[in-house]
Amino acid sequence: MTCLLAACGTAAPSPQARPAMWLVEDADTRIYILGTMHALPRGTDWDEGKVAGAIRAADELVLELPPAELAAAGDMFRKLAPRDTPLRMEARLSGEALARYRALEASGGDFGGDRYDDWAVMVLMGQRVARNAELSPADGVETGLTAEFEAAGKPIGGLETAEGQLMLFEKLDAATQRRLLTRAAENSEDAVREVTALTAAWGRGDVAALKKVINEDVDMVPAARKAIITDRNRRWSAWVKKRMEQPGTVLMAVGAGHLVGADGVPAMLEADGLKVSRVQ
Template structure:
């Protein structure tokens, strides 16, 4: 339970990074930023994977995104920009328009905070509480600050704070950039609702949520280092290496992996299949982890007899 388990928490946090404004933890809890040379190395990489599905009158570009990035990573150019410019629809995991993002606070509070008198440490055994308090003390975060949060939401809050401290910013995330640069009048399509994304974690059994949280606080700095490596593979466009890293990181909890990745990948392949019945061009931007490794979106498309070609 080292770096790869922390990555699972950061992956969940990145899935919901657009919601970071609702984090309940203080900024002073952040740990030291990653070295400047690491960011420079990421900036030098080019070519995140871009895929295409097409028939005689429909084209769907599929781009693997990262929901938060260091400012120095430059990916928006070449085939990616050309594909977006040619598309009449921008398809994202959830609605990323500013109006919708601004209204998410109540939904998050209802899902992520206890409202029945329980507390975070109160749902733990003595052994779990001791492990949690020891881990959180190393991060300089007061344990009582997390008590109102359900375990899964506490884990994501911690991961987000650490990501921000390491230079990862949701404002630099791919979806935010796409939303800011897409042509006026482009149709917006959301594959899921915020309520559905939150339920992926909120409906996990309590024991899975607690394990998720304890893994997050065990070795966060090693997890950040692993995430740096994953981002570098994404920026370079090495889908095979990215898939191998994600496969290893996700192996420890099949239930979370199935809910966070496999079930959604199958759903999105179904959406693409149906969308091919409508003429036009669409740009689909979803987390890069869904387009790499076993049971990826491409795998489920293949099961439907749909060919996918890589164009970057």
Template sequence: MMRRWFSPLLSLPLVLGLAACQPEPPQSVGDTAPAAAEIATIPDDPDPALWVLKDDDTTIYLFGTVHILKPGLTWFDEAVKDAFDRSDELVVEMIEPEPAEMMKIVSELAIDKTGVPLRDKLDPEDRVKYEAAMTSLELPLNAFDPLDPWFASVSMSLVPLMKSGYDTNSGVEDALTSSAKAKNLKIIGLETPRQQLGFFDNLPEDVQIRFLNFNVETIEEMADGMENMVAHWANANIGALAELMNAGLEEEILYETLLSNRNANWAVWVDDRMDQPGTVFMAVGAGHLAGESSLQEQLKKRGFTVEQIKY
């Protein structure tokens, strides 16, 4: 049975940039066929959830994204496209940095400063499991030894997805940003690249290691878990997305750092933005728009009415 599974791909777009800073994934594709009884079905016509809040002169659409998808999924149509076309500006979690800047940030934040190899930080039993996972991914055992546990955790979680056909250039933000540039829309980032990686890098090392161990334990489920998550997103199944977001985030510091605190900060941004006229298309990770600490719930606490658009 599939265990509960969390992916930062519901939460942090910058993790995709890490794909350029890790070993190239093997070209051979392993057996990643999902168990039919466990995995939801991606519809032929995906209709992800879309919300709106408005007053007399301001409208803000809220759209949940997935930061990595398989090519060819047609979600950018109907109500989503209509809302985007009505908008004057696009708001995303982060504006992607140039590759050189990304490498600079990674070198400053992801490289371990203690000189202790990653594998030497793991308990003997956890080290055996970690090395087995690296072998299953066809990666050198020492590939992440000079790096912090959080970087190893996020990076290795991308490998089975890329082997299964997911493309780091096919995420929702890529399509939205390209369209916004073509229309000369203003594009705003809620966070900086350094902030996003800092969310992980500032976690205590023991928390980083437990997060790494969780991903090691679920590495064989990553592709099925991602397929399931995308299906729930495509079917606007918000409850299921909320449950997925809780998986792996039982530790309060992880939940607060990656989800609830950021949602609270974004609610302040939305509150301030509602004082200015215009129409905004705000696209953030789908996990931020699901669950009891969602952005919508934070906005309701501030007195806003957020309605889901049915289409």
């Protein structure tokens, strides 16, 4: 589940990273769909090649969260994450899962997890793994794109709100949340290596490898996959289809995990009869 959040190592991808990108087009509308990593190693070069052309051509940028919503995400997390009554981690995890959770916690200080819902603890774990892997949101694709479009005076929109995004986790039933937390703890020993592999596959534009890493992670919890991946992809695909009714050029940039596999956004759009092509 850590890989899903990285979708939320010390070996950086190639300095000439070329992430996968698709183009949906008709006679008067072009929508580039770029797979992103929300956090990357410092100095990662991802905005050359076809991506550079898409940035120049686009009239607007559309992200999962627009800048104002991204800025509000921390406050929204602090609002939604706390439990009504604290629950010790020893009552949630046991054996190897608990030991690995404690080891990850020891790598950078107390999570304060007793005070938070299971989904929120998992988010904090994912942030710690990213930090341990020397990945930073300040170097992520969304941060870079936002700076480029703001400098050019081009509008930036979003597909979701911070509250809506976090409520996807908050609304998961208790059993699904506990299963997510348990898997994240059990896999935390190898999480840096897995995130490194995910980042490298993204940098190569290797959608088969991305699909394998991400699906192996989230397919073990079908209820989470439906809420966090498939249902959102369906809503985003509907947005693309509606936006195709207006002329212009758009760059849509969302987590790479949403663009791979049979329920990825490009596959959904193609199944609905739109012209979709891989351009990088």
